[in-house]
Structure formats: structure tokens, C-alpha cells
Amino acid sequence: MSSFRQPSVLPGFGLTLGFATFFLSAIVLLPLAALVLKTASMSWADFVAVVLSPRALASYRLSFGASLVAALINTVFGFIVAWTLVRYEFPGRKVLDAMIDMPFALPTAVSGIALTAVFAQNGWIGQYLEPWGIKVAYTWLGVTVALTLIGLPFVVRSVQPSLLEVQRDLEDAAETLGATPLYIFRRIIFPTVLPALASGFTLAFARAIGEYGSVIFIAGNLPMKTEITPLLIVIKLEEFDYNGAAALGFVMLAMSFVMLLSINLVQAWGRRQIVAARR
Amino acid sequence: MSITLDQVTKQYQGNPVVNDVSLAVAEGEFFVLLGPSGSGKSTLLRAIAGLTEVDHGRVTLFGRDVTRVSAREREVGFVFQNYALFRHMTVGENIEFALRVRREKAAERVRRRKELLELIGLADMDDRLPTQLSGGQQQRVAVARALAHKPKVLLLDEPFGALDAKIREELRRTIRSVQRELGITTILVTHDQEEAFALGDRLGVMNLGRLLEAGRPTELYSRPATRFVATFLGAANLLLRREARLGPETAGRPRREQEVVAMLRPEEAELAPDRDTLTTSFLGYGHVEEMQFTGALERLRIRMGTEGAERNAPASTMSPVWIDVTRTQPEQRAFPLVPGRLVAVGTRRIHVLPTPLSSFTVCAESREAADRLMANHWLTDLAARMQTRLSAQVEPDLAADAAAPGPAPAGVAVVAAGPGCPNRVRQLLGRGVTPVLCLPEDAEPPARVVVHFAGQVARRATLAMTASLLRHVPAEAVFLGILPSGSPERTRTAGVRQLLDVRSEAQAGHGLDVRTELRLGDRIEELLRELGSQPGQMLVLGLPEAGSLPENFEALLTQSPGWPVLLA
Numbered sequence: 001m002s003s004f005r006q007p008s009v010l011p012g013f014g015l016t017l018g019f020a021t022f023f024l025s026a027i028v029l030l031p032l033a034a035l036v037l038k039t040a041s042m043s044w045a046d047f048v049a050v051v052l053s054p055r056a057l058a059s060y061r062l063s064f065g066a067s068l069v070a071a072l073i074n075t076v077f078g079f080i081v082a083w084t085l086v087r088y089e090f091p092g093r094k095v096l097d098a099m100i101d102m103p104f105a106l107p108t109a110v111s112g113i114a115l116t117a118v119f120a121q122n123g124w125i126g127q128y129l130e131p132w133g134i135k136v137a138y139t140w141l142g143v144t145v146a147l148t149l150i151g152l153p154f155v156v157r158s159v160q161p162s163l164l165e166v167q168r169d170l171e172d173a174a175e176t177l178g179a180t181p182l183y184i185f186r187r188i189i190f191p192t193v194l195p196a197l198a199s200g201f202t203l204a205f206a207r208a209i210g211e212y213g214s215v216i217f218i219a220g221n222l223p224m225k226t227e228i229t230p231l232l233i234v235i236k237l238e239e240f241d242y243n244g245a246a247a248l249g250f251v252m253l254a255m256s257f258v259m260l261l262s263i264n265l266v267q268a269w270g271r272r273q274i275v276a277a278r279r
Numbered sequence: 280m281s282i283t284l285d286q287v288t289k290q291y292q293g294n295p296v297v298n299d300v301s302l303a304v305a306e307g308e309f310f311v312l313l314g315p316s317g318s319g320k321s322t323l324l325r326a327i328a329g330l331t332e333v334d335h336g337r338v339t340l341f342g343r344d345v346t347r348v349s350a351r352e353r354e355v356g357f358v359f360q361n362y363a364l365f366r367h368m369t370v371g372e373n374i375e376f377a378l379r380v381r382r383e384k385a386a387e388r389v390r391r392r393k394e395l396l397e398l399i400g401l402a403d404m405d406d407r408l409p410t411q412l413s414g415g416q417q418q419r420v421a422v423a424r425a426l427a428h429k430p431k432v433l434l435l436d437e438p439f440g441a442l443d444a445k446i447r448e449e450l451r452r453t454i455r456s457v458q459r460e461l462g463i464t465t466i467l468v469t470h471d472q473e474e475a476f477a478l479g480d481r482l483g484v485m486n487l488g489r490l491l492e493a494g495r496p497t498e499l500y501s502r503p504a505t506r507f508v509a510t511f512l513g514a515a516n517l518l519l520r521r522e523a524r525l526g527p528e529t530a531g532r533p534r535r536e537q538e539v540v541a542m543l544r545p546e547e548a549e550l551a552p553d554r555d556t557l558t559t560s561f562l563g564y565g566h567v568e569e570m571q572f573t574g575a576l577e578r579l580r581i582r583m584g585t586e587g588a589e590r591n592a593p594a595s596t597m598s599p600v601w602i603d604v605t606r607t608q609p610e611q612r613a614f615p616l617v618p619g620r621l622v623a624v625g626t627r628r629i630h631v632l633p634t635p636l637s638s639f640t641v642c643a644e645s646r647e648a649a650d651r652l653m654a655n656h657w658l659t660d661l662a663a664r665m666q667t668r669l670s671a672q673v674e675p676d677l678a679a680d681a682a683a684p685g686p687a688p689a690g691v692a693v694v695a696a697g698p699g700c701p702n703r704v705r706q707l708l709g710r711g712v713t714p715v716l717c718l719p720e721d722a723e724p725p726a727r728v729v730v731h732f733a734g735q736v737a738r739r740a741t742l743a744m745t746a747s748l749l750r751h752v753p754a755e756a757v758f759l760g761i762l763p764s765g766s767p768e769r770t771r772t773a774g775v776r777q778l779l780d781v782r783s784e785a786q787a788g789h790g791l792d793v794r795t796e797l798r799l800g801d802r803i804e805e806l807l808r809e810l811g812s813q814p815g816q817m818l819v820l821g822l823p824e825a826g827s828l829p830e831n832f833e834a835l836l837t838q839s840p841g842w843p844v845l846l847a
Binding site for chain 1: 325328329330349350351352353355356357359361363365366367376377380381421424425427428
């Protein structure tokens with residue numbers, strides 16, 4: 001124990017560790033434990049019937065599928081946005097930088113309604129997509145768009161600091177050593193921001209899975225088609241089926257935990273790959 | 280020559296950061312670029328590497344013009360102050376980077392890597408990550424990485440800047456031995472003169488974007504041409520003293536005294552209890568004001584007093600208030616000192632700087648006029664930058680038509696431009712005073728200096744003055760040659776040749792690089808047009824005859840709004 005102790009400005013290791021544990025328990029672990037307990041009060045057959053019903057399976061597919069697609073889109077475009085903000089000096093840069101955080105602050109219902117208005121068949125963008133046979137609102141596409149919107153700041157804010165860290169000198173050095181711009185990007189810039197990009201992806205993905213407010217307006221909520229798992233939980237609650245809601249919640253919790261854990265493990269493995277001396 | 284720079288100029292937002300730098304570095308030479316921060320030395324190095332584009336001029340590497348060639352294709356090795364190692368790669372991968380880019384075979388890469396690690400004394404460190412190394416080791420790796428592709432030129436940008444003193448010295452030795460072993464042409468940028476002396480076969484000192492002087496370290500130290508180099512390379516006392524003017528006496532005019540700037544190194548001063556006990560030439564008496572023991576040497580500051588001068592009228596008039604002196608242990612033992620003690624100061628060796636601009640004396644008809652001129656911020660800045668004296672001399676009859684005999688002011692005489700200016704100039708020239716600076720009271724610091732001499736008599740003086748001025752003024756300079764319009768072809772060719780002569784004379788005599796332009800037309804009209812074309816210019820003018828101002832030149836001094844004119 002004493003080997004962990006390091007002089008610090010904060011008082012006592014014991015005190016801070018105790019507080020951290022207590023705080024985490026009260027805010028995070030206790031509610032989760034309640035969820036698990038509630039689920040545990042169900043019989044196995046009931047549990048299976050709820051969580052493996054066709055409607056629930058369809059909702060998992062949509063929730064996790066759309067979240068994955070949205071997080072991937074965000075990873076690509078978030079990187080480009082961060083790159084623009086870090087590397088270029090242009091009028092309105094500060095404003096653009098501030099706007100990135102808007103999805104954080106906006107009530108998600110507001111962004112959902114706004115997106116619906118824009119992408120509806122007679123909306124600003126929707127009316128131009130209509131002739132091409134592309135429907136966004138009330139389809140899985142709409143769900144993805146909504147999830148992309150709320151996930152973008154996570155990627156941008158994760159990548160920005162690490163891009164700042166790629167000093168110009170590194171690129172200059174690579175250039176004097178004969179590397180082409182593409183090579184510099186592949187071998188110098190990308191590996192440096194990769195960990196940040198991965199954690200941005202994870203955050204955006206996690207946020208998208210739990211998202212409720214913005215999706216329900218644009219999704220149309222057709223059972224089996226555009227119904228996300230969180231919505232299904234709310235429906236169960238409205239039917240006073242608390243056990244069913246808890247069971248679905250438990251499944252989401254378990255799946256998210258497994259996915260996030262595996263992403264983190266992959267990241268840690270990647271870091272070790274870099275650290276581990278090759279040859 | 281392996282690296283040749285030809286009038287390289289780089290501007291940032293209209294300000295020249297690198298100003299007309301020409302330089303040739305021989306094959307296998309270790310050249311050190313020395314200068315304070317902001318002097319443009321790093322920008323110049325980046326321009327050689329191709330990391331910064333130049334606005335004007337040419338960069339040649341081994342006879343190949345690379346001015347428009349990208350850094351990738353210049354085959355140079357560059358070492359950065361903050362190492363710039365790729366942190367996600369091991370030491371070995373860092374070193375192999377250039378070889379991987381070039382798709383060298385694995386066996387060759389390994390061989391080269393081992394060889395380089397051996398060279399920098401970090402054998403078997405291949406598998407470490409840069410973050411696991413100390414600063415000194417990281418910089419060694421950076422050097423090895425820069426050498427991997429066998430560049431013809433190695434460029435180092437303050438490579439020791441981030442290291443502490445001991446490691447610095449070790450790394451310095453490594454770099455020197457690696458450079459010797461490979462015989463690679465090297466340019467190192469630093470602001471540390473000790474480092475420059477320790478490493479350089481030759482040094483170049485930069486300030487305000489200009490390469491002031493280049494030469495062997497010992498040469499630059501003992502015989503600098505400029506105040507800046509004198510004071511930047513080690514400590515120096517700059518003295519103003521009067522000396523008999525060199526050269527033959529001109530008919531009808533008495534041989535005059537001239538003010539010069541002399542450099543006295545602290546270690547070249549001798550202290551003794553009395554004038555008679557000095558073994559060297561006497562400079563003056565002074566009191567010990569400060570004493571500092573620094574181990575091997577003792578540093579003293581001597582306040583030069585007037586009583587000494589009164590007691591033994593010295594041959595030279597002294598200007599500085601105090602003189603810095605260093606003494607070795609034997610000297611200290613032979614003549615121990617305490618603060619406040621009166622000592623005689625002698626000089627073992629004094630070096631006179633070849634600059635015609637020694638100090639400034641404002642000459643005006645009234646105290647108020649003199650004060651107004653002395654408040655001109657360009658003049659005060661210039662005097663401060665030259666670390667020289669700025670004094671005033673009031674002469675009520677200065678602007679009168681008739682010549683009034685008066686004392687000759689020391690150094691550069693400064694008079695107000697405007698209506699009375701030609702008379703003031705004539706009076707001063709009549710007393711044999713040169714140079715004269717005509718300064719409009721509200722003159723701004725010039726961004727461009729136009730140089731012209733109206734006759735061959737003034738050529739040398741004008742060149743020397745221009746060179747001296749430009750070392751203290753961050754401005755571009757252009758030599759303007761003017762021939763009468765309708766000159767025959769032959770005259771014109773001769774005019775061009777003369778301008779080229781001037782350029783090479785400036786280059787050879789003063790290490791100064793200037794652009795040249797040839798105009799056809801009336802001399803005064805062309806000059807007026809040139810100076811009136813844009814604000815922020817000044818004129819350095821060589822008069823057609825020594826000591827006289829022709830009628831038609833008056834227009835150049837009386838314009839409003841005017842420009843500064845420096846007359847030789």
C-alpha cells in the first residue's frame with residue numbers, strides 16, 4: 001500500500017481513495033446494481049422471452065448497427081474537422097471551434113426535432129433527396145444521422161489535443177529525410193493520433209448507444225423497423241412492465257460493457273505493441 | 280564550394296527576416312552561424328534545407344541550384360533543437376526512417392543502423408523508445424537519423440539548446456568528431472559564442488537579418504569590423520577616441536583629427552598603481568567600482584575619472600564612463616585591489632574598428648531645435664543600437680550664409696533637414712566635417728536605403744558608410760547608378776561594369792551585399808523620383824567633390840516631407 005503513496009497537493013491517499021470509491025458507488029454502481037437485482041427477480045424463461053423477442057432483437061440490431069456506423073462516420077469526419085481547426089488559421093475559426101460543442105449543450109430533443117424538420121420529405125434537405133428515392137427521416141438512415149450529430153464533438157475533442165502535439169518539426173524532419181506528404185501522414189501523423197482517434201470512436205459509440213431524445217423524433221418508431229432499444233425500454237415502462245424494462249436495460253448494459261472493454265483492450269494491446277521492443 | 284547562398288532574402292509581413300545574405304561554405308567545412316534570437320539565423324538555415332521558401336536570391340548545393348527544389352529532394356540532414364524524434368518508433372526505426380523511405384533492402388538498413396549507432400556511441404540502443412532516453416542521447420539519435428541517407432550537407436539548428444551544460448559539452452565533442460570523421464559540410468546555428476568558438480572552422484555573425492561578418496574565430500575575435508561582432512563575441516569595451524586622420528594632407532587644409540571607435544578586450548587592459556608602473560600605453564585613471572571573483576578570472580569594473588585626465592593630460596580623449604577589466608590569478612597576486620582604489624589603466628592592444636560612424640553630434644541654431652532633433656526616435660534608437668554617444672552642440676549662426684568658424688563636432692554631425700539645411704551642411708563641410716546626416720525632425724526608421732555617389736572621390740567613403748549604417752538598420756539597400764539620358768551604348772556598358780565593381784568592392788571590403796540598379800536621366804531628378812516614390816526611404820549620398828555641396832543638390836535636402844540624407 002505504501003508504495004502507492006506519493007506526495008501530493010490533495011490530502012491523504014486514504015481519504016481520496018475512500019471518497020472516490022464512495023462517489024463512484026453512489027452515482028454509478030448502486031443504480032446499476034439495482035438494475036441487476038431487478039432483473040434477477042425474473043424467472044429465466046421470462047427473461048429469455050423478453051430479451052430474445054423478435055422486436056427486441058430488431059431493436060438491438062438498429063441500436064448497435066446505427067451507433068457503429070455513426071461512430072465510424074464521426075471518426076473520419078471528426079478527424080478532418082479537428083485537423084482543420086488545429087492546422088489552419090482562418091476568420092471564424094474560434095466560432096467554428098465553439099460550435100463543435102453545441103450538440104453537448106443542446107437538449108437532444110431539440111436537435112432531433114430540428115433534424116426531422118430538415119430531413120422530412122418536404123424539409124430543406126429532404127425535398128432534394130426525395131426525387132432520388134432516398135428517405136432519411138423515419139428510416140434507419142435518420143437514426144444514423146441523429147447519432148452522428150450527437151457523437152461528433154467526442155471525436156473532435158479527443159483528437160484535437162493530440163493533433164496539436166504532432167509538432168511541425170516532426171513533419172519537417174520527415175520531409176528532410178525524404179518522405180512524401182502521403183508517407184508523412186501515414187507514418188508520422190496517423191500513428192500519433194491513433195490512440196486519441198480510438199478513444200474518440202469509443203466515446204462517440206458509447207454515447208450513440210445510450211442516445212434517446214434526438215432519435216425518437218426522426219426515427220418514426222415503427223416496431224421491428226425503426227425502433228431503438230432505449231425506446232423499447234420506455235415503451236415497457238409505460239406498460240408498467242418494469243421487469244421487462246430492467247431485462248432490456250441489463251442486456252444493453254452487458255453488451256455495451258463487453259464492447260467498450262474489448263475496444264479498450266485492443267487499444268492497450270496496440271500501445272504495448274508500440275512499446276514492446278520489436279526484434 | 281558546397282553551399283553557396285546568393286543574396287538570399289526572406290520577408291515576413293514586409294519585414295526582412297533574412298536580408299541579402301551571401302555566403303560560401305567550403306566542402307567539409309564546419310561553419311557556425313551565430314547571432315542573437317530573432318537575427319534570422321534559423322530562418323536562413325531552414326532556407327538552406329528547403330523548409331522555408333526564399334523571396335529573393337539563390338541557394339546552391341554542390342553546384343546545383345536548389346532554390347525551387349523541395350526539402351525532400353535536397354539531400355540534406357537536419358537536426359532540430361527539440362530533437363523531433365518520432366516517438367512512436369524505436370531508436371532503430373527512427374534511424375532507418377530515411378532508408379525505409381528510399382526502399383533500401385533490410386540487410387543494408389540494419390548494417391547502416393549499426394554503423395550509425397556505433398558512430399554516435401549508442402550501440403545496442405536500437406530497441407529503446409526515444410522517451411526512454413535522456414535529452415543528450417535523444418539528440419545523438421537525431422544526429423544519426425539525419426546522417427542515415429548520407430546527405431552531403433548537415434544542418435543543425437541550436438542542437439544543444441535544450442541540454443544542460445555538461446551534456447552539452449559531451450555532445451559538442453561527439454558532433455565535432457563525427458563531422459571530422461565523415462568530412463561532411465556542416466552548418467550549425469547557435470546563439471552561444473563559446474559553442475561557436477569550440478566548433479566552428481569559420482563563424483558568421485548575424486544580426487537584424489544580415490550576415491555582418493564571416494571569418495575564422497580568432498580573426499573575428501581579435502579584429503572585428505563591426506561594433507556588434509566586437510561586443511557579441513565576448514566582452515568588449517568600445518571607446519571613442521580622437522586620432523589623426525590617415526592619408527596625405529590635402530593642399531590648403533590642415534590635417535584634422537578624426538573620431539574613431541576602438542575596441543578594448545577586458546583581458547587586454549592592464550592595471551597598475553601609477554602611470555609610471557604601467558608596462559603598456561596609458562589610457563587613464565579610474566576607481567575600482569565593482570569586483571567579482573569568478574574562479575580563474577577576476578572581473579573588475581573601473582569608473583574612469585576626470586582627475587586622472589587632469590593630472591596627466593592623456594594623448595587620447597576618453598569617452599566611456601567605465602571600463603570592464605579581467606585579470607588572471609598572477610595579475611591579481613601581483614597587484615591586489617580593493618573596491619574604491621585609484622588605479623592607472625593601460626592597454627596592451629587596442630583594435631580600431633573600420634567604421635566611419637563613431638558617435639553623433641546634433642548641431643542646431645538653438646537649444647530647442649537641438650532637443651527636437653535629439654528626440655527623434657530613430658536617431659536615439661540608432662545611437663543606442665550602436666552603443667555610442669549622442670550629444671548636442673548649439674551654434675546660433677549655423678544656418679547663416681557666411682561661414683562662421685566653429686569647433687568641429689565629433690563623429691557624425693546631425694542637422695535638421697529643411698530650408699536652412701544646405702547652409703548648415705556647407706558650413707560643416709567647410710570645417711572638414713564628414714559625414715553629415717540631414718534628418719527631418721519627424722523622420723521614421725527607413726525600410727529602404729538608396730545609395731548613390733556622384734563622383735569616384737566619394738566612392739570608398741560612401742561604401743564604408745553604407746556598410747556601417749546597414750549593420751545597424753534593418754533595411755534593404757540598393758545602389759543606384761545614374762547615367763545621363765542618351766548616353767551612348769559604350770558609356771552604358773561602362774556604367775553597368777562600374778556598378779558590378781561597386782558590388783564586388785562592397786562584398787570584398789565590407790562583406791556587404793547590396794543590389795544594384797542603373798537609371799538613365801538627370802541625377803537629381805532621378806534621385807528625387809526614387810525617394811518620392813514611397814515613404815520610409817533614406818539616401819546615402821557621396822558628394823562629387825570632397826567638402827563641397829553643389830547648388831543642384833540642395834533640392835535633395837529641402838523637400839517636405841523629407842527623408843534622412845547621409846552625406847559623405
